Each structure stands twice: as structure tokens, then as C-alpha cells.
Amino acid sequence: MNVKNVKYKNQGIHAIAAIFTIENGEISVLLIKRKREPFKGKWILTGGAVYNDENVDKGLKREIKEKTGLTDLYFEQFGVFSEPKRSPMLRMIAITYVALVDIKNANIIKETSNTLNAEWFNINDIPKLGYDHEEILDKALEYLKKIILKSDIVKVLLPKHFTMPELQKIYEMLLNKKIDRRNFRKKLLNLGLIEETNYENLGRVGKPPKFYKFKDVITEKNIL
Amino acid sequence: MNVKNVKYKNQGIHAIAAIFTIENGEISVLLIKRKREPFKGKWILTGGAVYNDENVDKGLKREIKEKTGLTDLYFEQFGVFSEPKRSPMLRMIAITYVALVDIKNANIIKETSNTLNAEWFNINDIPKLGYDHEEILDKALEYLKKIILKSDIVKVLLPKHFTMPELQKIYEMLLNKKIDRRNFRKKLLNLGLIEETNYENLGRVGKPPKFYKFKDVITEKNIL
DNA sequence: CCAAAAGTGTTCAGCCTACACCCATGC
DNA sequence: GCATGGGTGTAGGCTGAACACTTTTGG
Numbered sequence: 001m002n003v004k005n006v007k008y009k010n011q012g013i014h015a016i017a018a019i020f021t022i023e024n025g026e027i028s029v030l031l032i033k034r035k036r037e038p039f040k041g042k043w044i045l046t047g048g049a050v051y052n053d054e055n056v057d058k059g060l061k062r063e064i065k066e067k068t069g070l071t072d073l074y075f076e077q078f079g080v081f082s083e084p085k086r087s088p089m090l091r092m093i094a095i096t097y098v099a100l101v102d103i104k105n106a107n108i109i110k111e112t113s114n115t116l117n118a119e120w121f122n123i124n125d126i127p128k129l130g131y132d133h134e135e136i137l138d139k140a141l142e143y144l145k146k147i148i149l150k151s152d153i154v155k156v157l158l159p160k161h162f163t164m165p166e167l168q169k170i171y172e173m174l175l176n177k178k179i180d181r182r183n184f185r186k187k188l189l190n191l192g193l194i195e196e197t198n199y200e201n202l203g204r205v206g207k208p209p210k211f212y213k214f215k216d217v218i219t220e221k222n223i224l
Numbered sequence: 225m226n227v228k229n230v231k232y233k234n235q236g237i238h239a240i241a242a243i244f245t246i247e248n249g250e251i252s253v254l255l256i257k258r259k260r261e262p263f264k265g266k267w268i269l270t271g272g273a274v275y276n277d278e279n280v281d282k283g284l285k286r287e288i289k290e291k292t293g294l295t296d297l298y299f300e301q302f303g304v305f306s307e308p309k310r311s312p313m314l315r316m317i318a319i320t321y322v323a324l325v326d327i328k329n330a331n332i333i334k335e336t337s338n339t340l341n342a343e344w345f346n347i348n349d350i351p352k353l354g355y356d357h358e359e360i361l362d363k364a365l366e367y368l369k370k371i372i373l374k375s376d377i378v379k380v381l382l383p384k385h386f387t388m389p390e391l392q393k394i395y396e397m398l399l400n401k402k403i404d405r406r407n408f409r410k411k412l413l414n415l416g417l418i419e420e421t422n423y424e425n426l427g428r429v430g431k432p433p434k435f436y437k438f439k440d441v442i443t444e445k446n447i448l
Numbered sequence: 449c450c451a452a453a454a455g456t457g458t459t460c461a462g463c464c465t466a467c468a469c470c471c472a473t474g475c
Numbered sequence: 476g477c478a479t480g481g482g483t484g485t486a487g488g489c490t491g492a493a494c495a496c497t498t499t500t501g502g
Contacts, residue, residue, distance in 0.1 A: 011276065012235055013306075013317055052235065052315045056306040077304060080319050082237075082280040091276045093237055095304050095317075165481070182483065183465065190463085206480030207472040389454070406456070407492065414490090430453030431499040 012090055015060035016047030016133070017075055017097040018140035019068075021106060021120065022157055027173055028120035029137065030101075030108070031129070032067050035116045038088045039130030043121075045137060048114070049092070056095045064099070068118050069109035074156045075099035078143040079136075086132045094132075098140045098147075100156050148174055152193050155214045161199040163209035164188070236314055239284035240271030240357070241299055241321040242364035243292075245330060245344065246381055251397055252344035253361065254325075254332070255353070256291050259340045262312045263354030267345075269361060272338070273316070280319045288323070292342050293333035298380045299323035302367040303360075310356045318356075322364045322371075324380050372398055376417050379438045385423040387433035388412070 019030040031043040046068055050059030056077070064070050081094040108118045121127070123141065126134070147153060154170050168184050188194060192215070199211035243254040255267040270292055274283030280301070288294050305318040332342050345351070347365065350358070371377060378394050392408045412418060416439070423435035 011237055011274075013237075050235075050306070050317075053308050055308060056304060056317065080280060080301060080304065082274070082319070084277050084279060093274075093280065093317075093319075095306070163481085180466070181481080182467085185482085187464080202473075204480085205474055205478080207482070209481055387454085404493070405454080406494085409455085411491080426500080428453085429451080429501055431455070433454055 012092045013050040014092045014094040015050050015056050016045050016094050017099040018045050018137050019099040021101050021103040023103045027123045031121050032115045033117040042130035043127050044130040045133045067112055067115050073099045073101040074153055096136050098144050102156050152214050161211040236316045237274040238316045238318040239274050239280050240269050240318050241323040242269050242361050243323040245325050245327045247327045251347045255345050256339045257341040266354035267351050268354040269357045291336055291339050297323045297325040298377050320360050322368045326380050376438050385435040385437055
């Protein structure tokens with residue numbers, strides 16, 4: 001069946017993710033450079049059009065894989081951008097996501113049939129973006145800060161076994177503020193997302209840290 | 225420009241609202257009965273396809289007005305439903321909303337060119353719905369309970385001047401639990417959304433209540 | 449004066465913040 | 476033994492929950 005009513009013909013869905021990672025102690029976001037019009041040569045967030053046989057999550061995964069090679073990331077939907085003119089030519093509605101990926105697993109494909117380049121940009125040094133992606137990026141960062149204490153989303157940024165100071169650094173970077181060591185430990189243990197392990201790793205300066213891991217089973221109570 | 229790639233041709237956007245009100249001390253949701261296939265004769269939530277020159281909010285407002293006559297309601301977007309088969313025939317993605325309306329202003333159009341009927345249904349007595357609207361309704365109720373303490377959304381359900389017990393009854397109905405009178409008063413006043421007025425209204429049994437109103441200016445701090 | 453409805457205050461528990469000293473290791 | 480980095484506890488303020496009596500009106 002084809003759409004006949006011209007009032008809502010030729011609409012499409014964009015699934016768009018602000019993919020974040022932590023690199024050299026700073027938050028970066030992955031941008032891709034467009035190969036075609038519109039916005040040819042401009043940097044944009046990762047994403048693209050959802051196919052008819054996909055739900056939006058699946059379309060996003062496929063687009064990310066096609067345009068960056070990334071397959072193993074955590075993502076969460078946070079918004080809808082639907083101004084009629086947000087995309088020139090076709091009417092596209094964007095379903096937007098925050099995603100996190102571990103830089104160590106992040107082997108980025110630089111060029112594809114649709115993209116000229118892909119690069120991590122420090123979030124304090126973002127170029128002008130195509131479409132309405134600057135607005136989407138702003139909202140994504142805001143959302144990330146809001147959910148970071150209510151989910152185990154940071155899991156992907158850490159090795160299986162990690163220490164409190166390692167975990168704390170990630171929160172400090174994402175939230176962009178200093179946190180008290182004692183309070184942080186109490187809070188995180190209280191949240192019930194992580195548990196101590198008997199993993200050990202000596203050979204470093206200073207008192208050896210305890211190691212923790214994210215619990216395998218996250219109960220309802222944990223993730224609000 | 226027309227879509228050529230068949231993989232994402234003929235997609236469309238549904239804006240769909242679970243419109244709630246409080247009637248005889250119970251929560252009701254507005255359902256409309258479809259006049260055409262698919263789901264001809266079935267009850268569904270209010271909504272329809274977004275036009276090309278509208279953002280989703282605007283499309284929702286238009287659809288609600290066309291199909292129910294309602295113009296003055298509070299609504300908030302909460303989700304996206306995108307399973308490929310959620311709508312038979314055309315591939316439609318649903319952007320979903322919670323809406324609230326004051327029953328006293330709710331003069332419902334019963335039949336339109338697209339609908340056979342429109343009626344309020346007690347949420348404990350919902351018929352089988354078309355599309356995936358049962359799932360949407362469940363999620364909408366869940367969302368409503370979550371935001372009710374963080375926004376002035378209940379404003380539309382109350383007269384300009386209202387008493388604490390009146391306000392409390394609405395919260396108790398929406399949250400479906402008893403709340404302690406003293407704690408409720410402290411909490412609501414603390415939230416800073418409402419303020420006392422010198423409105424008076426005697427002639428009722430019992431000690432005369434104080435009247436309150438929602439503040440005209442809601443500051444950033446108030447709505448988290 | 450009595451029935452009905454509204455107003456009010458205290459205590460306890462849990463959570464957040466601020467803050468300083470001790471401990472185990474490598475060199 | 477000393478430098479480095481990690482671990483730990485306590486006190487004050489805020490928030491949410493539990494709980495019972497007094498006040499004002501209409502009839």
C-alpha cells in the first residue's frame with residue numbers, strides 16, 4: 001500500500017545517536033563527515049534513516065555499524081526532533097539516542113559509501129554540525145548527566161574489574177565536577193549496582209585498591 | 225523530492241495521546257472508535273498521522289481537535305513505539321503523549337469523518353484496543369504517575385482556586401494510594417508550585433478550608 | 449452540642465554533604 | 476623511611492513517613 005495523501009507522503013525516520021566515550025580523561029563524541037548533499041562535507045552525529053522492517057533501535061544499530069563499524073555499545077533513547085524544516089528536502093523526524101562506547105573497543109571505520117570521515121571530538125571543541133545536530137548534542141549531554149546515576153550505563157567504559165577511583169574519575173568527567181571520595185564510595189555501594197570482587201592487581205604505587213564489578217543481575221530496585 | 229529507496233518509502237508518523245481526566249472521582253481515558261480499516265469499529269487512543277508541515281506536537285493538537293473537539297489540554301511526550309508491524313499496511317511510527325483535560329471543559333465531539341464515537345472509559349474498565357494502544361496506554365499511566373510530582377500538570381484538573389483536600393484527592397486518584405494530609409500539605413507547599421490566596425468560600429459543612437492557586441511563574445527550580 | 453471537615457507539629461530513619469587521618473605498597 | 480594513592484567514620488541539614496488532637500463551621 002502506498003501513501004496517497006500528499007499531506008503525509010514522503011516522511012521518514014532518522015535514528016540518531018550522540019556516541020560518547022572517554023579518551024585521555026576527557027569526554028569525546030563521535031562525529032561523521034557527510035559525503036553527499038544535504039550538508040555535504042559537514043560533520044554530523046551518527047545515524048540515518050530507519051528501514052521499513054526495523055524498529056528504531058534496530059535501525060540505529062545498523063546505521064552505527066554501517067557508518068562507524070561500532071557494534072558493541074550501550075544506548076538509550078531520549079527524545080524526538082520533528083521541526084518540519086530540520087532536514088532540507090525530505091521531511092525527516094529524528095528519534096535521538098545517547099550511546100556510550102569504550103574507546104579501547106572503538107575501532108572506527110573512517111570512510112564508507114556514505115561518509116568521508118569519522119572522528120572523536122572533545123565535547124569542548126565541536127565543529128559546526130549539519131542538520132539540527134548541535135541542538136541534539138546539547139540535549140544528549142544534558143540527558144546523559146541526568147541518567148548516569150540511575151543506570152549502569154557507565155559499565156561499557158570500564159574493564160570487568162575496576163577500582164573505586166577509576167569509577168569515580170568517569171563520573172567526575174561526565175558530570176564535570178569533583179566528588180568527595182568517601183561520599184562517592186558510600187553512594188555507589190548503596191546504589192547496589194556494583195559488588196566487591198577478590199580480583200587483585202599489585203605492582204602499582206600506593207596502597208592496593210579493592211576491585212569491583214557490576215552485578216550481573218540488576219534488580220528492579222537498582223535501576224530506578 | 226520523493227523517496228526512491230524502497231527500504232524507507234511510505235513511512236509515517238502517528239502522534240498519539242492517552243488523554244486522561246478525572247470524573248466522579250475516578251481516572252478516565254478518552255477513546256475513539258474507528259470508522260475505517262484497519263481496526264474498523266475498534267476503540268483506540270486519540271491521534272493520527274502528522275502532516276509534513278507540522279512538528280509532532282502540532283500534529284497531535286490538530287488530530288485531537290479534529291477527532292474530539294478538545295482544544296485546551298496539557299500534554300507531554302513520553303515515548304516512541306516503532307515495531308514494524310505495529311500498524312498493519314502502512315509502516316507507522318508512534319510518538320506518544322500523556323494529556324490531561326478538565327472534564328468540565330470537555331465537550332466531546334462524538335462522530336467525525338474518521339470516527340464513529342468518542343467516550344471516556346474508566347481506566348479499570350478498558351475495552352480491547354486497536355493497534356498497540358493497550359501497551360501505549362499502560363506506559364502512559366506509568367509515565368503520568370512518574371511526572372505528576374515534578375510538574376504542574378494537574379493544574380488543568382482544578383479550578384483557579386482550590387483547597388488542599390481537593391488537590392490531594394487528585395493526587396490520590398492518580399497515584400492510586402492514600403496520602404497523609406499533613407505530609408501532603410508540607411510537600412506541596414515545599415515544592416513551590418502553589419501559593420495561598422485570600423479567596424474564600426463558606427457555606428459548606430466543617431471548618432472552612434484555605435484556598436490555593438498555582439503560581440503564574442514557574443521557576444526553573446520548581447519543575448525539576 | 450454534635451457532626452463534619454480542615455488545620456497543625458514532632459519524631460525517626462535514610463540520604464547528602466563536608467571534612468581529616470590512617471594504611472599498604474613501591475622504591 | 477618516605478612518597479604515593481587508597482581506605483575509612485562522623486556530624487549536621489534535608490526529606491519522607493508515621494502518627495492524634497484541635498479548630499471552625501453548619502445544622
